[in-house]
Amino acid sequence: MISIDGVSKTYGKARAVENVGFTAEPGAVTGLIGPNGSGKSTTLRILLGITRPDTGTATVGGSRYRDLAFPLRTVGALLDNAAPLPERRAVDHLTWIARSNGIPKVRAREVLDAVGLSRAAKDRVKSYSLGMRQRLGIAAALLGDPDIIVLDEPMNGLDPEGIRWIRDLMRERADAGGTVLVSSHFMKELESVADHAVLLAGGRVRASGALGDIVAGYPSLEEAYFDLTREAAR
Numbered sequence: 001m002i003s004i005d006g007v008s009k010t011y012g013k014a015r016a017v018e019n020v021g022f023t024a025e026p027g028a029v030t031g032l033i034g035p036n037g038s039g040k041s042t043t044l045r046i047l048l049g050i051t052r053p054d055t056g057t058a059t060v061g062g063s064r065y066r067d068l069a070f071p072l073r074t075v076g077a078l079l080d081n082a083a084p085l086p087e088r089r090a091v092d093h094l095t096w097i098a099r100s101n102g103i104p105k106v107r108a109r110e111v112l113d114a115v116g117l118s119r120a121a122k123d124r125v126k127s128y129s130l131g132m133r134q135r136l137g138i139a140a141a142l143l144g145d146p147d148i149i150v151l152d153e154p155m156n157g158l159d160p161e162g163i164r165w166i167r168d169l170m171r172e173r174a175d176a177g178g179t180v181l182v183s184s185h186f187m188k189e190l191e192s193v194a195d196h197a198v199l200l201a202g203g204r205v206r207a208s209g210a211l212g213d214i215v216a217g218y219p220s221l222e223e224a225y226f227d228l229t230r231e232a233a234r
């Protein structure tokens, strides 16, 4: 389970997030939705211990990320701008991450198989297409076989096959009892996979709950999103 409670963060005079709170439950895909600059990445970075909040707490599986001895065994994450060294071979990149988290080396090959990259395991990351890089990022997130996965804009730049693959993967993880938190701009894709949604705008939560409840009264998630985030856009 992911729990975020009263989290605020200001950069200079700019408020990135203000009193953000929500939970992401096991067995469900929770979509974090919001326009550019609404605070999605800041929220996820706080959750993953990269950014320190001014106030509030964020926990994964009941602990703050920073307090986890081997975080990748609890939570796997794909962040928007996390890039492996281009000269490194994919399998070496994963082996290096595994070692830092006390994960057996054999997992590197296993997760490469799981994401369909076994034939490109020894290729250098710089030769990878965008879709292959996303798969490699997901492989890294799966290394510690965590119950919780956090994906920041995983569908960006992917072709329809890649989008479907990520959607199926999220569904499978949630159906197996895992907790999945995903940020995305792709309303239709989220609508087809998310069980719960959190709508952020202007750094604040404008709506959260079961997707069906949020969409109720609107023709689609997209319409709900535009209506519920309109106030912040003005």
Ligand SMILES: Nc1ncnc2c1ncn2[C@@H]1O[C@H](COP(=O)(O)OP(=O)(O)OP(=O)(O)O)[C@@H](O)[C@H]1O
Residues within 6 Å of the ligand: 011, 014, 015, 016, 017, 034, 035, 036, 037, 038, 039, 040, 041, 042, 043
């Ligand atoms: N390190 C930083 N320094 C200064 N301002 C920042 C920093 N990180 C985020 N911000 C600001 O905080 C606000 C929220 O940014 P954030 O990246 O969390 O939004 P986002 O919803 O992830 O946007 P996008 O969809 O464009 O990635 C923005 O106004 C952004 O400019």
